[in-house]
Amino acid sequence: MLATPAIGQTPQRLIPDFGAFNPIADAFEEPDPLVRYRIIFDVSQAARAEGSVHQGLDRVARMVNLLNYYGVKLQPGDIVVTLHGAAAKTALTPAAYAKRFKNEATPNAALIQQLTEAGVSVRLCGQSMVANGFEKEELNSDIKVDVSAITTIGTLQMRGYALIQD
Known part of the structure; x- marks a missing residue:
């Protein structure tokens, strides 16, 4: 069994x-x-506090x-x-987010980049993108668009990924 890293040896x-x-x-x-950890995080809930980092993405960073x-x-x-449902807007660039939601900017761009x-x-x-009227040009460049969350989740589970839902 692996021991916790010793003091002074904490990984970055x-x-x-x-x-x-x-x-x-x-x-x-x-x-x-x-x-080998292979995990899908299903993030569909709205951020708990508008203008704050999305708790689902922060949970991914914690993992x-x-x-x-x-x-x-x-x-x-x-x-x-x-990302889908109410969390879909998390995929927007800061400028698109601010324009669409009359908010300064999404704080999630830096987190998505680090992830x-x-x-x-x-x-x-992709279904959430269309339902929300988002254009690909409005999306953070680090975001990939799939046909749908449900097909992605199903496909990856069949490939051995574990599912963590928000």
């Missing part, structure tokens, strides 16, 4: 500005660095940081986020 967080966590000494269950802390080496695409730099694949449900 892969998502430095988001996904904070507290190490738990002598935890019963810890992430296993010998397991990435926790796995890294415990020595799990993720490969690009091992973690997939599907993709860490190898997380962030996807938008």
Whole structure:
């Protein structure tokens, strides 16, 4: 069993500005660095507080940081986020978000960038994109558009991904 990193040897967080966590000494269950983690985060709820980082995306960052802390080496695409429903607007650029929702700017752009730099694949449900009237030009450049969240989730589950819902 892998021990928690020693003091002074704490790995750097892969998502430095988001996904904070507290190490738990002598935890019963810890992430296993010998397991390949392949996870879909189904993010469909609206942000709890308008103008704040979406809690579902921050949860993804926490998972990435926790796995890294415990020595799990993720490969690009091992973690997939599907944005749909009320969370679809999270995929907009700051300018498009501000124009459409009369808000300053979405704080999620920096988080999405850090997630993709860490190898997380962030996807938008194409059906939600169309239903909301979003144009591809309005989307954050780090976002990929899938046909639908339900087909992506189903396909990835059949390929062995675990599902975490918000």
